[in-house]
Amino acid sequence: MKFIIEKDYDKMSRSAADIFAEHIEQNPSCVLGLATGSTPEGLYACLVKDCSDGKISFSDVTTFNLDEYCDLPVENEQSYRYFMNFNLFDHVDIAKNRTNLPCGINADDETCKNYEQAIEDEGGIDIQLLGIGHNGHIGFNEPSDSFSVITNLVDLKDSTIEANSRFFDDISDVPKRAITMGIGTIMKARKVVVVANGQGKAEIVKKAFFGPVVPEVPASVLQLHPDVTVVLDDEAASLIPKD
Numbered sequence: 001m002k003f004i005i006e007k008d009y010d011k012m013s014r015s016a017a018d019i020f021a022e023h024i025e026q027n028p029s030c031v032l033g034l035a036t037g038s039t040p041e042g043l044y045a046c047l048v049k050d051c052s053d054g055k056i057s058f059s060d061v062t063t064f065n066l067d068e069y070c071d072l073p074v075e076n077e078q079s080y081r082y083f084m085n086f087n088l089f090d091h092v093d094i095a096k097n098r099t100n101l102p103c104g105i106n107a108d109d110e111t112c113k114n115y116e117q118a119i120e121d122e123g124g125i126d127i128q129l130l131g132i133g134h135n136g137h138i139g140f141n142e143p144s145d146s147f148s149v150i151t152n153l154v155d156l157k158d159s160t161i162e163a164n165s166r167f168f169d170d171i172s173d174v175p176k177r178a179i180t181m182g183i184g185t186i187m188k189a190r191k192v193v194v195v196a197n198g199q200g201k202a203e204i205v206k207k208a209f210f211g212p213v214v215p216e217v218p219a220s221v222l223q224l225h226p227d228v229t230v231v232l233d234d235e236a237a238s239l240i241p242k243d
């Protein structure tokens with residue numbers, strides 16, 4: 001596991017974006033795994049800039065997002081499809097039909113299997129971006145007593161509903177269910193990049209990457225992945241061992 005620690009959010013975003021930009025430059029038809037949430041917004045802004053500066057092109061890139069809320073129409077500003085269009089897809093030269101998010105409308109086991117198959121049909125994910133929840137979730141894989149294997153439907157924990165309520169008018173508007181790549185899906189990505197910033201993430205960063213590998217802290221499983229880069233700002237890195 002490699003750690004890159006930057007002074008602040010902007011530098012963290014640029015540094016993580018550089019990993020993706022380099023990857024796209026070297027492999028223009030790569031398959032990216034993408035995340036939503038506040039942490040990657042700066043990274044996406046950097047990639048939009050790189051694309052408009054002509055440094056990278058998304059014209060042959062395929063993407064798969066980690067997750068989507070259940071039963072929230074894609075036109076809803078809080079849907080993850082809306083987020084991705086708003087923060088990245090609408091501003092780069094990507095073919096929209098190569099941007100994939102799990103479908104949360106009337107999702108069932110078949111929907112989950114189909115998403116898994118679609119990833120495999122594209123040859124798997126080359127590089128997966130992850131944020132980390134305060135409870136250690138990755139995607140919407142919540143603390144549990146086992147690691148999920150494939151794309152699955154989940155009931156969100158109260159702590160996640162609470163954390164995500166900042167984006168909604170009222171906490172009662174936050175969907176209670178979501179569809180997410182499984183831990184097994186994420187672990188199959190050839191490379192993983194985790195981003196985290198702010199003091200509020202310091203405790204979970206320490207627990208996930210320096211504590212025991214347990215399904216109660218889903219992100220801890222990444223310690224077993226052969227190619228993970230964790231990009232942090234000083235605050236998120238403040239509790240990790242220094243040597």
Ligand code: F6R
Pocket residue numbers: 034035036037038039040066067130131132133134137138139140
């Ligand atoms: C979003 C996702 C979530 C977030 C996590 C951190 O697609 O998969 O696991 O990465 O909740 O969210 P932020 O970045 O808002 O702190």
